[in-house]
Amino acid sequence: MAKLAAVGRSVLRFTNESMRIGMVTVIGAVLGFYIGISFPTVSITKLHFPSSFVSYRDETSSDLTTQALLNHAWTSARNTREENSSEQNSNSNATLKIYVPTNPRGAERLAPDIVVPDTDFHLRRLWGDPSEDLPFKPKYLVTFTVGYAQKENINRAVKKFSDNFAILLFHYDGRVSEWEEFEWSKRAIHVSVSKQTKWWYAKRFLHPDIVAAYEYIFIWDEDLGVDHFDAEEYIRLVKKYGLDISQPGLEPDRGLTWQMTKRRGDREVHKVTEERPGWCSDPHLPPCAAFVEIMAPVFSRHAWRCVWHMIQNDLVHGWGLDFALRKCVEPAHEKIGVVDSQWITHLVVPSLGNQGMAEHGRPAWEGVRARCRKEWGTFQTRLADAEKAYYRMMGITPPNSTLV
Template identity: 45%
Template sequence: MMLEADLALGIVPVRWTLLLLLLGTTTSPIAAAWRRGDISLFFLPAPEAEAVIDRYRSLRMRLVPVLSALAMVLLGFVLGFTFPASMTPNLQCGVLPWSGSGAANSSSSDGSFLGRLWAPLFRNSSSTSNATSGIVNAARRPEGAGRLPPGIVVSESDLHLRRLWGSPTKDAPVRKYLLTMAVGYKERVNVNATVQKMTLDYTYITQFSDKFDVVLFHYDGHTTEWDDEFQWSKEAVHVSARKQTKWWFAKRFLHPSIVAPYDYVFLWDEDLGVENFNAEAYIDIVKKHGLEISQPALDATKGHKAYDVSVKRNSGEMHKTDAGGEKCPDVHQRPCSGFVEVMAPVFSRDAWRCVWHMIQNDLVHGWGLDFNFWRCVDDPEEQFGIVDAQYVVHHGVPTLRDQGNGEKQGSRAKVKDRQYAEMHAFDSRMNNADKELDNSTARSSSSQP
């Protein structure tokens, strides 16, 4: 307002002339007069004053972007000299001054003023960083591999035998399916028949096909005898632990990372008759119907059966429920649907990953698992199936009960008692786990706004 009033009087006082001199160009007449000490031009007529002011405004509009850019460059130089260059590789976030650890933090805090300002704020978040690995890379690596470069980490394996000679790149590839059985030498006839049905290339009767890897879990200590009697045994994996069950072996030797290469895992008993079973035809049916967990149907006319849903039917190549059965008033309940027995289950890779985690380390008989397999698929009534076109006979030989303490009276009965005790223990644990999950979910829901 004062400037406009002065212009109305036709003059520009000294205070405004000085301001214009400071922000004007050094070649203006007023600036030249100032240098000569001539103050006669300090009071100007209104028209000339207006011209000077217009020139100032135009110059200011041109200078503002240039001055802003220069200020940013200057700030960059200040920051560059303030922070040590050694901190830049450890940046975790573009808005933080550094993200190092140990000596790196110490040097940055002591070596610069801004470092000392930032250090108290970010010391805790950066103290766990490793000088040789970034957080992003470490997150991609499995637990225990954080000190290794990601390119060398191998988190999965297999049960495929390899040569001791030749190039590793020319070894036979891992096979697509895995057959595992807990076996005793007394049942070698049944086991031999099962392995031959699964694995042998009948063009070359003594050679494995390229479909199955085989693992035999020996609970009686006899291993080398198999090689003497069966040629295929020399290409199988043999694991021996006396008086142990297939679920004990499975928990310890079939970790999901070990069986990851296999599309399907067959976890079978040793007492099955397989005269009417073809493995590849079975798998074709399983894939066709999208079955994640399955089993071959049981020929109840020749062997043992525990549940009606597992019995062979003649109405098609597979069935999923026991709808209408005498013991199945509710088709949505186990064992009427979403159910297979524990003697001959076949698991997809994804289903086995879940089932393995459900197996209890101390409950070795596996009783009760079959009533909970359904938890490991998205849709139990659609992703479980009994394959009728490929069926087996379950002879029901109680071989494991003979592995009790034979020196004491009634050892077989004690094994059976433990089987039932384990089933009740498993049911109790599952019920408690369900309740704990429900309570946790309820608390989480109630805490949300």
């Protein structure tokens, strides 16, 4: 009997242990299945248990309950899921942010298709469909710096330009409304600032991105006779001879300073001339070539982008620019020229000079002329110093002189 009882106890103990093992196995399988379907994106390697739990498990492994294991697994999985969600949101936000380094400076955070980097002087209506505002778009831009006293001469000049030319008037005397007596004035653009020069206006209102819509830009004085000038024919010849910087030939009877700008009656265009002995160190350099004056220059869109950057903010008369224009085109002696067959007359009206101030017993125009000469010297010095500094930076020995 004792032996039978011992066997019974052994069988019973074996049965209980087997049941316990089976129960743990079943619970483990159910737990694994539940975790798997609840957290399909959670890697087992990411179910990290805290060190305190590991220590607790080592010390009380015999008493570790299934509920404790489930609680720790649930907490770890939830934390991992939140971390993954945060990472995904961060990555998503980084992906959705726009930054286009090739956009114009300051517009990098805009989608490229909404960026409009340039503009124009085309007039727009206040009503209707924007696409129907312009029955045609002018191809070229003509600017005059004017005072009302020269209205008749400007009226004659404007009539020489077809509808292919947009007209922009810079008013240095503040009188704008009086120009409405001319029908064309109602379609022109008017900018009025008292006692300023055309180069002051050009620097501030003719930025290359503003005039990018126009193939050629005329920057003219107000005292030009245009009886022998046709704008459309002028453009045709400029394109024919590949001139990026040009001017009409000048009638030699008066107002002529340089031989280069003197009209020649035996040709359409000339690009070189002969000056007085000693005036030209190189036949390809100003004033014998690569040279036009600042009274009536015409610039291609490409050339103007360079010239605009060379204009100094504080040097408003433009003296010295004519000798430096060659730096904006290459080869200059081929791309700068004078159109002889479309010529003008310099009327020599000192209107802007009279806008100065009389000082120390001198008339107003003398003060203006003195500043012109001073600006010429200042500009030459700045240009030479800038080029020498560049050569030094590049480790190149500067030429003897960058002036002409």
